[in-house]
Amino acid sequence: MSEILNKPEVAKIYIDARGPRFGAAITTTVLAIALVTQSTWLLAVQGLVFFIGAVRGPQFTPYAFIFKTLVKPRLKKEAPTEDVRPPKFAQAVGFGFALVGVLGAVAGSSAVFTVAVGMALAAAFLNAAFNYCLGCEMYLLGLRFTSK
């Protein structure tokens, strides 16, 4: 359908759009448990997943591995593709919240932990439930304002 996908340098930055949403569903669950149990360790683990997603890309996280091996083979429809850069940025935003939450907890502030986890949880839930990726929406808007 699209000429741009035939170019190898462009095609390699396109990923299966269902992957990040599946990842967001796991993220939502993990963050919800972290919030309820006030577990700094669990948030740190999620932060590590965000870190991998932000640095290497959301298609390289452990959640993406689960998607590729267990979920994707069961999906029958043709894979919708999306540009990897917005979800990659969203992972970086998630990492930021996780980092703030962990640092807050280490510093002894459960309020900072709760707010940071709560915001990351809200964003992950929006993505999982409604396929609305807040970080992705911020990405292009951010670029519009920050670069010439």
Next chain:
Amino acid sequence: MVQTMNDVKHIQVDAESHLELVRELDIRSTPTTIFINKDGIEVGRAAGTPKREQVLEALEAIR
């Protein structure tokens, strides 16, 4: 899908390498699909991946 329609041309533009255009057309998220009629005038747009029926409907309205 528009490949089967010989009177429709589909062009994909990488938003990040055309930020000036992005600002000019007020593109807020990717992907955004803009429908342009034969006079080069925008007649509709869809933010996010449009459904097959939506594309068909929009194209039908232009013809």
